[in-house]
Amino acid sequence: xxxxxxxxxxxxxxxxxxxxxxxxxxxxxxxxxxxxxxxxxxxxxxxxxxxxxxxxxxxxxxxxxxxxxxxxxxxxxxxxxxxxxxxxxxxxxxxxxxxxxxxxxxxxxxxxxxxx
Amino acid sequence: xxxxxxxxxxxxxxxxxxxxxxxxxxxxxxxxxxxxxxxxxxxxxxxxxxxxxxxxxxxxxxxxxxxxxxxxxxxxxxxxxxxxxxxxxxxxxxxxxxxxxxxxxxxxxxxxxxxxxxxxxxxxxxxxxxxxxxxxxxxxxxxxxxxxxxxxxxxxxxxxxxxxxxxxxxxxxxxxxxxxxxxxxxxxxxxxxxxxxxxxxxxxxxxxxxxxxxxxxxxxxxxxxxxxxxxxxxxx
Numbered sequence: 262x263x264x265x266x267x268x269x270x271x272x273x274x275x276x277x278x279x280x281x282x283x284x285x286x287x288x289x290x291x292x293x294x295x296x297x298x299x300x301x302x303x304x305x306x307x308x309x310x311x312x313x314x315x316x317x318x319x320x321x322x323x324x325x326x327x328x329x330x331x332x333x334x335x336x337x338x339x340x341x342x343x344x345x346x347x348x349x350x351x352x353x354x355x356x357x358x359x360x361x362x363x364x365x366x367x368x369x370x371x372x373x374x375x376x377x
Numbered sequence: 378x379x380x381x382x383x384x385x386x387x388x389x390x391x392x393x394x395x396x397x398x399x400x401x402x403x404x405x406x407x408x409x410x411x412x413x414x415x416x417x418x419x420x421x422x423x424x425x426x427x428x429x430x431x432x433x434x435x436x437x438x439x440x441x442x443x444x445x446x447x448x449x450x451x452x453x454x455x456x457x458x459x460x461x462x463x464x465x466x467x468x469x470x471x472x473x474x475x476x477x478x479x480x481x482x483x484x485x486x487x488x489x490x491x492x493x494x495x496x497x498x499x500x501x502x503x504x505x506x507x508x509x510x511x512x513x514x515x516x517x518x519x520x521x522x523x524x525x526x527x528x529x530x531x532x533x534x535x536x537x538x539x540x541x542x543x544x545x546x547x548x549x550x551x552x553x554x555x556x557x558x559x560x561x562x563x564x565x566x567x568x569x570x571x572x573x574x575x576x577x578x579x580x581x582x583x584x585x586x587x588x589x590x591x592x593x594x595x596x597x598x599x600x601x602x603x604x605x606x607x608x609x610x611x612x613x
Contacts, residue, residue, distance in 0.1 A: 302481035304522045323517035323559060325510065332507050336555050366482045373478035373515070 279348055282341065285312070286348035290358055295349050297359040300369040307359070308372075309346040317346050318372075321354070404585055405517060405535040407556055410566030415578055415595060416538040417443065418603060419566070420492050423536060428461040433489035433527060435462045438473065440498045442466060463488070470499045470512070477515040480522060487526035489533055491519060496539045500552060509552055513559050561585030569594065579608070 275283035289295060289309060299305035307319040311328065318327045325331070326347045334341040343351075353359045364372070410416045421443070424435045442464065467473035473493075493516060500509050516535060523533035539556065557563065564582045571577040576597040583590045592608040 303525055304481035320514050320518045322521035323514050325514035336510060370479040370482060374475060
């Protein structure tokens with residue numbers, strides 16, 4: 262089985278489980294849109310540059326994304342398991358494909374507050 | 378954390394049953410009950426339990442200082458345990474958010490239990506559902522960070538108390554539905570028929586997943602002590 266056919270097989274499986282957001286998530290991974298931001302304390306947060314150009318905050322520790330789709334489709338309607346940004350984060354974790362940025366503890370606090 | 382509350386209730390209801398060691402904290406727990414239903418007393422009993430386990434301190438967050446320390450449990454108010462409970466009083470939602478966002482900057486040993494009493498006071502009317510979700514996510518992320526600092530097998534428990542209204546409107550319903558998604562374990566406190574000078578309530582604890590619901594009667598005596606008796610259903 263060639264690498265290309267492996268990719269196609271997994272793409273179908275992802276699409277079967279996560280629907281259309283699977284392909285969009287893979288696109289975000291390909292475009293290196295997922296950044297892991299960590300500080301010396303060991304705490305970390307993910308930022309994902311969405312296709313709209315907006316940056317969303319994801320907390321992988323508890324399944325949270327700041328995008329409107331997560332609030333509506335995942336939390337309110339429960340018709341999706343997750344949004345494309347969270348799926349891109351999980352895919353990047355498995356594929357070790359995150360951009361990595363180190364910041365100070367204080368900067369991480371400001372980033373988490375800024376999300377508010 | 379549900380496991381610890383279950384241990385508190387089980388231990389206080391059994392005569393001197395001490396073999397249960399400090400098991401793993403269990404999933405984050407949402408404690409639901411009307412005003413005055415005893416949520417703070419149960420939170421405090423849980424704080425005393427964990428403070429006595431020889432692990433990290435307990436971080437107890439609430440809007441205002443407790444008017445009196447709930448006498449509560451069989452565990453005497455041992456000064457050594459009380460010293461390990463750190464009370465903090467974030468006066469506003471923004472202050473609470475900042476406390477959680479900067480938790481990784483707190484020096485010293487990581488807490489082994491994070492408690493928040495009165496979440497409803499921070500979910501104000503103008504707090505949209507996304508802010509409420511972010512506040513909830515930060516509580517979990519903060520407990521997860523403390524767990525990482527404590528090391529494997531030592532997780533930081535999380536218990537959040539929320540006052541429920543009898544006539545909850547649809548917006549509360551949405552918020553509670555969102556909260557239940559993040560808190561797989563829930564515990565309800567429902568008022569029960571009380572004797573003279575006594576305040577009695579039924580405590581229903583669901584750990585989430587397939588584990589069965591467990592129930593207790595909790596009776597607060599005039600001086601505040603808690604008397605806890607398990608409710609055993611005929612089928613069991």
